[in-house]
Amino acid sequence: MTTLDRYDLNILRHLQDNGSLSNQELAERVGLTAAPCSRRVKQLEEEGVIRDRVVRINDRAVNLNLTALLHISMDKHIPERFAEFEQAVAQLPEVMECYLITGHEADYQLKVVVPDMDRYHDILLGKITKIKGVSGVKSAFVMRKVLDSTALPLGYVKH
Template identity: 45%
Template sequence: MEASMAELQLDKIDLHILKLMQLHGKLSNQELAEKVGLSPSPCSRRVKSLEEAGYIAGYATLLSAEHFDLALTAYIQVRLEKHSTEILEAFEVKVSSYDEVQECCLLTGSDADYQLKVLVRDMKHFKIFLLDKLTTNDHIAGVRSSFVLKQVKNQTSIPLPI
């Protein structure tokens, strides 16, 4: 039977494993076990339990955008004309299909309904994305774009109570 998030009680070793895995994704089980003070078999079992309980959502390799000439990051705030469930869901499905969109968040406390983080080569490609893809949606009432001048912090790990 799979453990659910409520059933698994995390201890300091579990939290240490999760922190190390977030920061050093290429650690072998042997290396991870050594760093947390376990032998490889119990360490492997703990990682499997953490996966099954949903604490580990998946594994990924982070690529360097600059090596692919993706130099322009834009944040686009999108305001929709109507807020029916069908319109919101249709917008989310369409936006999710665009490779340029790194993040899409439904907002509250703002004039915008959604905020998109978009990664493209340059302003020419941004214009193509904006005019040929995003704003072809009939339900968009307005967009506001901001461009990243300097990335001060980019973190994929979440804070853990260690």
């Protein structure tokens, strides 16, 4: 694990809040000059602490009005079957998240985003249930997003 100092943690906090900050703005907020701030960000990227920077789009603004959480059960619990499933769902742009889970009847939990119930039906029956090894699917639909964050709780990082 990478050792992070207070400047690194401060950089991460500010980038989690606003990934589009210019290096100059970021440097000012964390109390560094531009060059050392830039070096630290580059090092955090090279070490894999910062894995990427993205733009978050308002789903409803682009007609993605239905979010479904799917619990997927597999017929066989063997590495090859899981690998096939994971490779197949990675090809579906509607699948936003995929977790191999435990402590539940399901093997996987997926987050799927689509325009409406008709498109959900198409994805579910036309693609997901056709993946080799899928033996059951239970769906739940998000009525309202209560919390929607990508920021990790950095208070646990030792420095």
